[in-house]
Amino acid sequence: MNNKLYGNLIFELSHPGRRAYSLPKNEFGHHELPSGQRREKDAELPECDEMTVVRHYTNMSGNNFGVDNGFYPLGSCTMKYNPPINEEMAALPAFGALHPLQPESTAQGALEMEYRLQKALCAITGMSDFTLNPCAGAHGELTGLMIIRSYHQSRGDERRIKVIVPDSAHGTNPASAAVCGLEVLEVKSTENGLVDLDDLRSVVEENKDDLAAMMMTNPNTLGLFEKDIPEITQLIHAAGGLMYYDGANLNPMLGIARPADMGFDVMHINLHKTFSTPHGGGGPGSGPVGVRAGLETFLPKPHVVLKDGRYEVENPAATEEYSVGNNHVGAFLGNFLVIVRALTYILSLGKENIKKVGPLSVLNANYIKESLKDDYELPIIGVCKHEFVFNGLKDKSSGVTTMDVAKRLLDYGYHAPTIYFPLLFHEAMMIEPTENESKETIDGFISVMHKIAKEARETPDVVKTAPHTTPITRVDDVLAAKHPILTYRQMVSDNQTSGK
Numbered sequence: 045m046n047n048k049l050y051g052n053l054i055f056e057l058s059h060p061g062r063r064a065y066s067l068p069k070n071e072f073g074h075h076e077l078p079s080g081q082r083r084e085k086d087a088e089l090p091e092c093d094e095m096t097v098v099r100h101y102t103n104m105s106g107n108n109f110g111v112d113n114g115f116y117p118l119g120s121c122t123m124k125y126n127p128p129i130n131e132e133m134a135a136l137p138a139f140g141a142l143h144p145l146q147p148e149s150t151a152q153g154a155l156e157m158e159y160r161l162q163k164a165l166c167a168i169t170g171m172s173d174f175t176l177n178p179c180a181g182a183h184g185e186l187t188g189l190m191i192i193r194s195y196h197q198s199r200g201d202e203r204r205i206k207v208i209v210p211d212s213a214h215g216t217n218p219a220s221a222a223v224c225g226l227e228v229l230e231v232k233s234t235e236n237g238l239v240d241l242d243d244l245r246s247v248v249e250e251n252k253d254d255l256a257a258m259m260m261t262n263p264n265t266l267g268l269f270e271k272d273i274p275e276i277t278q279l280i281h282a283a284g285g286l287m288y289y290d291g292a293n294l295n296p297m298l299g300i301a302r303p304a305d306m307g308f309d310v311m312h313i314n315l316h317k318t319f320s321t322p323h324g325g326g327g328p329g330s331g332p333v334g335v336r337a338g339l340e341t342f343l344p345k346p347h348v349v350l351k352d353g354r355y356e357v358e359n360p361a362a363t364e365e366y367s368v369g370n371n372h373v374g375a376f377l378g379n380f381l382v383i384v385r386a387l388t389y390i391l392s393l394g395k396e397n398i399k400k401v402g403p404l405s406v407l408n409a410n411y412i413k414e415s416l417k418d419d420y421e422l423p424i425i426g427v428c429k430h431e432f433v434f435n436g437l438k439d440k441s442s443g444v445t446t447m448d449v450a451k452r453l454l455d456y457g458y459h460a461p462t463i464y465f466p467l468l469f470h471e472a473m474m475i476e477p478t479e480n481e482s483k484e485t486i487d488g489f490i491s492v493m494h495k496i497a498k499e500a501r502e503t504p505d506v507v508k509t510a511p512h513t514t515p516i517t518r519v520d521d522v523l524a525a526k527h528p529i530l531t532y533r534q535m536v537s538d539n540q541t542s543g544k
């Protein structure tokens with residue numbers, strides 16, 4: 045990589061008068077814009093030759109890391125392979141060039157796709173109907189909680205505004221509840237990492253008249269299956285609350301176990317995790333929300349339905365009191381091309397193969413956990429599901445932290461795991477390999493993790509000062525968060541600083 049040679053910013057490569065374009069011959073004569081519409085000064089644009097532009101951006105793209113470059117065990121994020129067939133389908137002109145205001149009669153194929161994905165998600169989860177409108181997991185949580193609130197209001201139960209959230213939950217759970225105007229009640233985890241039933245019983249007892257719902261992630265953020273779900277759902281339902289399932293990490297459950305059968309009433313799924321659509325860097329997501337039978341009327345609209353062999357879009361009607369309405373104004377039927385990719389993934393695996401996703405992701409996670417537990421502290425012993433958490437190095441005497449190990453992994457060409465989350469352990473390192481990786485790739489990662497543990501014992505400074513091979517080494521992330529500099533300050537020829 046020639047970053048040094050070709051510069052870090054295109055502006056730094058600029059030379060007055062260099063050009064990378066040529067315009068066709070002017071056949072229309074010379075016309076001036078009215079002076080009031082013209083700039084007073086030329087725009088400050090980089091001036092470069094074509095080759096420099098091509099090399100600059102090609103080298104920059106090589107600094108990016110994705111699942112197509114290497115192993116990406118980012119726990120909770122399910123960085124699974126995104127098969128190119130998904131992209132091919134999303135690029136079909138009939139999908140990519142669709143206009144959101146096209147008459148339904150000319151978009152039957154697209155509507156059928158939405159409908160079939162709704163049905164496929166119902167089959168996978170046991171729910172009765174799905175909305176594909178929410179555009180991320182957190183947006184799904186908010187939508188789901190609005191549905192729950194609407195349900196209670198429809199029964200004249202306005203005071204039910206409290207939501208129980210386990211302390212191991214993803215940060216979006218309490219945040220979504222707060223955005224929805226609900227009050228969060230935290231319930232503790234046991235030392236085995238599961239919901240503490242005794243604590244739950246007392247929280248429910250104290251709040252049973254105001255209880256709206258309990259949110260649960262299963263497998264939870266420690267990668268553990270919450271074995272007490274039948275008892276928990278019974279407890280919450282008896283108190284008049286609904287059960288919300290955070291299905292962002294549905295991967296290990298595909299075709300194996302269904303949230304509706306466990307007693308959950310409302311749930312969301314992250315298509316951009318479990319159903320293999322690319323994510324990260326703020327790319328488009330999709331967080332469909334499903335409801336059990338009896339709650340369909342509360343789903344947001346617009347919604348695709350099948351009537352007399354034709355697909356129709358149901359819009360919110362003024363008379364409907366309890367549908368949560370359009371929760372994604374301007375985006376019509378959700379992030380459509382993400383939906384195309386997810387349905388492609390489901391159909392290309394099929395009913396039988398989709399059942400292999402869960403067991404393989406669980407096997408891979410357990411293989412890594414068991415292979416590394418002599419070098420890394422495993423706070424919760426036993427079988428995990430698709431991911432697990434280490435609490436830093438087992439031998440902490442060298443002072444090498446989880447941050448150091450994560451940085452050192454970059455030198456060896458691996459993406460770091462999720463670190464310092466969940467908050468239950470100080471040196472958390474959350475590893476999720478997904479089902480796609482070969483044994484050789486996983487063995488390679490295991491041997492590098494052993495190597496880093498050995499370096500921590502023998503030459504700790506190498507680990508503490510990592511990374512050594514990346515374009516930049518450690519950044520001051522506190523400073524970057526508190527004083528972000530988001531624009532480039534350019535020196536212009538008259539030595540005045542301009543730009544923003």
Ligand SMILES: *Cc1c(COP(=O)(O)O)cnc(C)c1O
Pocket residue numbers: 120121180181182183214216217261290292293314329331
């Ligand atoms: C990723 C995740 C979310 C949030 O999903 P976004 O699409 O990032 O908003 C919520 N809950 C869990 C358990 C997750 O892993």
